[in-house]
Amino acid sequence: MPNLRERQKESRRRKILQATREQLRANGFEATTIETIALEAEVSAVTVYNYYGTKTGLLxxxxxxxxxxxxxxxxxxxxxxxxxxxxxxxxxxxxxxxxxxxxxxxxxxxxxxxxxxxxxxxxxxxxxxxxxxxxxxxxxxxxxxxxxxxxxxxxxxxxxxxxxxxxxxxxxxxxxxxxxxxxxxxxxxxxxxxxxxxxxxxxx
Missing domain, CATH: 1.10.357 (Tetracycline Repressor; domain 2)
Structure with a gap:
């Protein structure tokens, strides 16, 4: 069974991907940035970079x-x-x-x-x-x-x-x-x- 830390990481991942999908649908690929995704997901840009690296990684x-x-x-x-x-x-x-x-x-x-x-x-x-x-x-x-x-x-x-x-x-x-x-x-x-x-x- 996942411990608290693992559950928190998975929750952040889900929030980041949901934010990415919403940002891409609303603004398109070029206008979407790691920073706008992080803001939407309520995490730091560093967290997004650490999890996925780039926008291509998010895709x-x-x-x-x-x-x-x-x-x-x-x-x-x-x-x-x-x-x-x-x-x-x-x-x-x-x-x-x-x-x-x-x-x-x-x-x-x-x-x-x-x-x-x-x-x-x-x-x-x-x-x-x-x-x-x-x-x-x-x-x-x-x-x-x-x-x-x-x-x-x-x-x-x-x-x-x-x-x-x-x-x-x-x-x-x-x-x-x-x-x-x-x-x-x-x-x-x-x-x-x-x-x-x-x-x-x-x-x-």
């Missing part, structure tokens, strides 16, 4: 916190996926988009994605890539359910299919967060058209 911690919640939602989809691959793929992508925007704004997600590319070899980049791999694995599990129903042929390589579909979702997600005018309905329509085009390209 990493937010994404890590975000990961566990997102993967729990994917488990719900795995329990009862829709009847078709189109509906399942649409639902999978929608969970990611809705969860992403409930957590951070589109401009901040652009910063997250940029940081994941620029710092690909860092802890931040590796953690972001690890989430992608886990989400692709979850999608493969959902596809296995669809194969059990006869919606996917028995010879299909589901690991490859899951990864390909996830990369397609990733591309559309990037398009979605890159434009403040892109609606959820529009990107969902594009994804449905994508998967329907892919399915129709294969001979029966």
């Amino acid at each position: 990493l911690a937010l994404i890590a916190e975000n990961d566990s919640i997102l993967l729990e939602r994917m488990q719900e989809l795995l329990k009862a996926p829709p009847e078709t691959i189109v509906e399942t793929f649409s639902a999978f992508a929608e969970i990611i988009r809705q969860h992403a925007l409930s957590y951070l704004t589109k401009p901040v997600w652009r910063q997250v994605i940029a940081a994941s590319i620029i710092e690909g070899g860092s802890q931040f980049g590796r953690s972001y890539a690890q989430l992608d791999r886990e989400l692709a694995r979850q999608l493969t599990k959902v596809l296995e359910k669809l194969r059990e129903r006869g919606c996917i042929g028995p010879d299909a390589n589901l690991d490859v299919l899951g990864d390909c579909l996830f990369q397609l979702q990733n591309a559309r997600f990037l398009q979605f967060v890159s434009s403040d005018d892109m609606t959820n309905e529009a990107v969902d329509r594009y994804l449905r058209e994508d998967i329907e085009a892919l399915l129709s390209a294969s001979p029966d």
Whole structure:
């Protein structure tokens, strides 16, 4: 059982991350500083630096916190996926988009994605890539359910299919967060058209 000191540290961490999320949503990445986060969290700037180091470190911690919640939602989809691959793929992508925007704004997600590319070899980049791999694995599990129903042929390589579909979702997600005018309905329509085009390209 955590002692008092450990509980206090965990409480400070939660307050700092909550303050970071609120500051990023309200002011964006560039205008948010360690000092404004510390003020919001009612801790010293030194405490924030000691816990997370930089704003990128704070982004990493937010994404890590975000990961566990997102993967729990994917488990719900795995329990009862829709009847078709189109509906399942649409639902999978929608969970990611809705969860992403409930957590951070589109401009901040652009910063997250940029940081994941620029710092690909860092802890931040590796953690972001690890989430992608886990989400692709979850999608493969959902596809296995669809194969059990006869919606996917028995010879299909589901690991490859899951990864390909996830990369397609990733591309559309990037398009979605890159434009403040892109609606959820529009990107969902594009994804449905994508998967329907892919399915129709294969001979029966």
